[in-house]
């Protein structure tokens with residue numbers, strides 16, 4: 001029997017909105033059925049970050065080699081560093097019938113949108129721009145200059161939210177997780193219904 005391909009779930013949104021926080025909370029819940037795709041980056045590890053768990057940390061040369069060899073589903077240069085999604089892991093996991101969860105910035109999400117027509121695209125939005133800035137400042141991982149650059153980029157990114165299937169506000173982490181889980185569940189139901197309708201139609205031919 002043919003195994004059904006998994007669903008590719010893309011969570012995107014501006015830096016500091018809480019994508020990583022929401023993703024970690026989602027994956028800490030025992031009933032979560034998604035597989036997280038670990039990205040590769042040329043950014044230096046932050047304190048406490050582990051190679052192979054938070055990111056696969058690479059040199060620019062290594063990353064450019066991966067681009068040249070077609071090993072990335074998407075990649076983007078974001079505020080001075082490369083970030084990308086390893087292609088093989090995504091394909092192998094989807095082929096095994098498991099859902100894959102990407103947490104990526106908006107340029108990369110736009111590339112995936114072009115390539116994976118049946119993906120599920122969710123934009124995580126902040127309650128306000130000032131709250132976004134407070135979160136970036138409060139995280140304390142970037143210099144003032146980088147924060148200013150990320151806020152400037154965020155203004156452009158927010159304009160792209162209408163290109164997504166769903167916009168989820170991250171006012172409270174648990175609420176945002178509940179909304180995402182509800183969207184994924186609904187998407188599974190919708191696809192199942194469409195497939196069943198097709199099967200009935202084909203049987204009637």
Ligand SMILES: Nc1ncnc2c1ncn2[C@@H]1O[C@H](COP(=O)(O)OP(=O)(O)OP(=O)(O)O)[C@@H](O)[C@H]1O
Nearest residue numbers: 014015016017018019020021135139170171172173
């Ligand atoms: N709902 C929330 N309410 C208040 N603070 C939040 C909320 N969600 C996340 N934060 C805080 O905002 C900061 C940024 O969150 P996080 O690092 O998850 O953002 P991000 O979107 O993954 O950023 P980046 O894209 O730069 O990796 C963190 O300090 C986090 O604790």
Ligand SMILES: Nc1nc2c(ncn2[C@@H]2O[C@H](COP(=O)(O)O)[C@@H](O)[C@H]2O)c(=O)[nH]1
Nearest residue numbers: 015039040075076083084085103104105108
């Ligand atoms: N296009 C991609 N963007 C990615 C990927 N992995 C992470 N990201 C995004 O980059 C920014 C910055 O991340 P940070 O860890 O330096 O704060 C953030 O928006 C991430 O979501 C990826 O594989 N592709």
